Amino acid sequence: MSIDFEKLFSDLDNVYKACPDLPCIKCGICCSSPHLSFVEFCYFLDYALRAVSQEKLIEIVSKEPEPSKRLNGHIECPLLEDKLCVIHGGRGISCRYIGVPELSAGYGLNEPLCPHITHENMGVKVTVDEIENALDVLAGYNAEIYEYLSEPYYLDALNLQCWFAVCLDKNITQPLFVKLRGIIREKFDLDFLEPYYKNTTRIKEKLDLVDRFFEFNEQQKPQEARFCMEQVRDNFPNTGAYYNTQSHIYIEFMNSLINVVETDPDNRPGSDKGR
Ligand code: SF4
Numbered sequence: 494m495s496i497d498f499e500k501l502f503s504d505l506d507n508v509y510k511a512c513p514d515l516p517c518i519k520c521g522i523c524c525s526s527p528h529l530s531f532v533e534f535c536y537f538l539d540y541a542l543r544a545v546s547q548e549k550l551i552e553i554v555s556k557e558p559e560p561s562k563r564l565n566g567h568i569e570c571p572l573l574e575d576k577l578c579v580i581h582g583g584r585g586i587s588c589r590y591i592g593v594p595e596l597s598a599g600y601g602l603n604e605p606l607c608p609h610i611t612h613e614n615m616g617v618k619v620t621v622d623e624i625e626n627a628l629d630v631l632a633g634y635n636a637e638i639y640e641y642l643s644e645p646y647y648l649d650a651l652n653l654q655c656w657f658a659v660c661l662d663k664n665i666t667q668p669l670f671v672k673l674r675g676i677i678r679e680k681f682d683l684d685f686l687e688p689y690y691k692n693t694t695r696i697k698e699k700l701d702l703v704d705r706f707f708e709f710n711e712q713q714k715p716q717e718a719r720f721c722m723e724q725v726r727d728n729f730p731n732t733g734a735y736y737n738t739q740s741h742i743y744i745e746f747m748n749s750l751i752n753v754v755e756t757d758p759d760n761r762p763g764s765d766k767g768r
């Protein structure tokens with residue numbers, strides 16, 4: 494597939510330029526490994542391969558991620574050095590909006606995620622609608638390249654470490670990820686990272702469990718399917734938020750199926766019906 498990256502990056506520049514200039518004091522406390530959609534990861538790579546040292550990129554693909562001290566279920570951002578972002582111009586949309594007070598509610602904290610940006614000092618008013626519109630535009634760019642947010646993998650975004658795993662781990666054989674790896678590796682020379690890559694996210698195992706979930710579901714084995722999805726939900730902290738929403742939805746659905754089987758008198762042990 495041929496992608497006009499020049500146009501894509503120029504379109505992304507426009508989306509990023511429309512983001513507000515927030516009064517961030519660069520304390521770094523909101524920084525956890527950013528989740529980037531596919532096109533944003535390409536933009537990030539384009540920027541990083543020019544602006545960030547090879548040593549830093551090698552560190553990202555080889556170092557075990559650290560759990561975030563502030564955000565449960567997230568990992569520390571490897572691009573934060575001395576409270577400064579080493580990839581500032583190439584950062585994704587989540588990093589550009591993160592200090593907006595309206596977004597704090599989604600992080601499960603009792604206080605605002607950013608203690609420094611308030612409605613009063615923001616200067617410009619930023620609405621949730623505006624942020625959602627920007628995300629929709631990005632979703633549209635991704636949807637031109639692959640089946641965005643579709644079953645079975647629902648790929649809208651991955652954290653940085655998972656994206657590098659997709660690029661470098663040839664054991665990841667799910668067709669969607671093979672396709673995206675092919676696009677990235679054709680465009681960007683990442684050969685220098687290959688000898689250093691370590692499987693720190695285990696995203697390959699997570700994707701295999703997603704596959705097994707669908708197989709069990711096909712075979713009408715809801716308990717086995719639920720078990721797979723519970724592992725997807727609980728056992729992969731370094732994959733960030735990937736598949737969290739879907740795992741909750743699927744577990745709930747499997748619970749409802751199991752409940753139907755357990756409460757249907759025709760399916761109770763000893764029933765003659767349905768045999
Ligand atoms: S957005 Fe807020 S919390 Fe994040 S670095 Fe800036 S001032 Fe600190």
Ligand code: SF4
Nearest residue numbers: 524570572573578588
């Ligand atoms: S990419 Fe930069 S702005 Fe975003 S979380 Fe990392 S250090 Fe912070």
